[in-house]
Amino acid sequence: MSEVARPVGYRAGVPVYHYRSAPETPPVSVLRFDATGGPGHGQRHIHDFPVLMYIERAGQMTLGDPPRPVLDGDAYVLAAGQVVDPTAVNAITAGRAVFFDPTALGEAGPSSSWRSHPLLLPFLHGIPSGLLRLRVPPARQPVWTATIAAIETELADRAVGYRQATLAHLTLLLVDVARLATDVVGDLRRSDEPLLAEVFDVIERRFTEPLSLRDVASNVGVTPGYLTTVVRQRTGRTVLDWITERRMVQARRLLAETGLPVSEIAHRVGIPDAGYFARVFRHSNGMTPRAWRRDAGGTPT
Structure with missing residues (x-):
């Protein structure tokens, strides 16, 4: 994976x-790959965020299960939460993978609700191989190449406003993806996505108070066991993972934008025990709340 991604655990090994x-992490990252290696460096992996792979020149590349030849101009939507096996790649002449933080998209909202964002529904396709193949029309292929190159330039220069610029270029790509994947989006709307939307709705409304798996299941009218299975299958994470992540999103925002004491922030995100909050925050973010506030330029307490 890219340096913008960090391992958070294992699922079935x-x-x-x-x-x-993190404040210093760009919201978008581009990884170039060729016949010497690709995303994941040949190892099976799962990512809980969206990844878009664009093939400029395919060579003798094959992808999918069963493997199928890849054509110049193919785009692959890598599903969040699915196991991706890049060993299916035989030879790539030129391609790039675009990693991005879905919470950075203005309309996507907090981490727990990005999956209801209309431009990100294709990344929930649920295909067993984890790969949704899209054909970029020949007339659009130069636009894709130029747009990804523009993102790379912004990331390399990091001039004033580069974060906004990279997200603007990314949005153009996502609009194309959504248009190319119209049928897939329709299938998702007719599947169990309404249940997930309800789950994330409950989390959004109640993450500032004590909230358990049983509470969420009761609110959406299903059993905890059924809800656990559906959410894990569709997102690769548990309901409690999403509750914690939503709380961490708000905690990071409060640390960066306010001078509230850490104990008060803990209380505001539904974790009244400040010591436990600090442990959860460090596990989720790789640093203490005070270190995060310092690096983000927030007001020390």
Whole structure:
């Protein structure tokens, strides 16, 4: 994986990666790959964030299960939460993978609700191989190449406003993806996505108070066991993982934007025990709340 992704655990022996949420981490990252290696460096992995792979020149590349020839101009939507096996890649002449933090998209909202964002529904396709193949029309292929190159330039220069610029270029790509994947989006709307939307709705409304798996299941009218299975299958994470992540999103925001004491922030995100909050925060973010506030330029307490 790229340096913007960090391992957060294992599922059935397969490493799970999370997009790094840190002040110094860009919201978008581009990884070039060729016949010498690709995303994941040949190892099976799971990522809980969206990844878009664009093939400029395919060579003798094959992908999918069963493997199928890849054509110049193919785009692959890598599903969040699915096991991806890049060993199916035989030879790539030129391609790039675009990693991004979905919470950075203005309309996507907090981490627990990005999956209801209309431009990100294709990344929940649920295909067993984890790969949704899209054909970029020949007339659009130069636009894709130029747009990804523009993101790379912004990331390399890091001039004023580069974060906004990279997200603007990314949005153009996602609009194309959504248009190319119209049928897939329709299938998702007709599947169990309404249940997930309800789950994330409950988390959004109640993450500032004590909230358990049983509470969420009761609110959406299903059993805890059934809800656990559906959420894990569709997202690769548990309900409690999503509750924690939503709380961490708010905690990071309060640390960076306010001078509230850490104990007060803990209380505001539904974790009244400040010591426990600090442990959860460090596990989720790789640093203490005070270190995060310092690096984000927030007001020390």
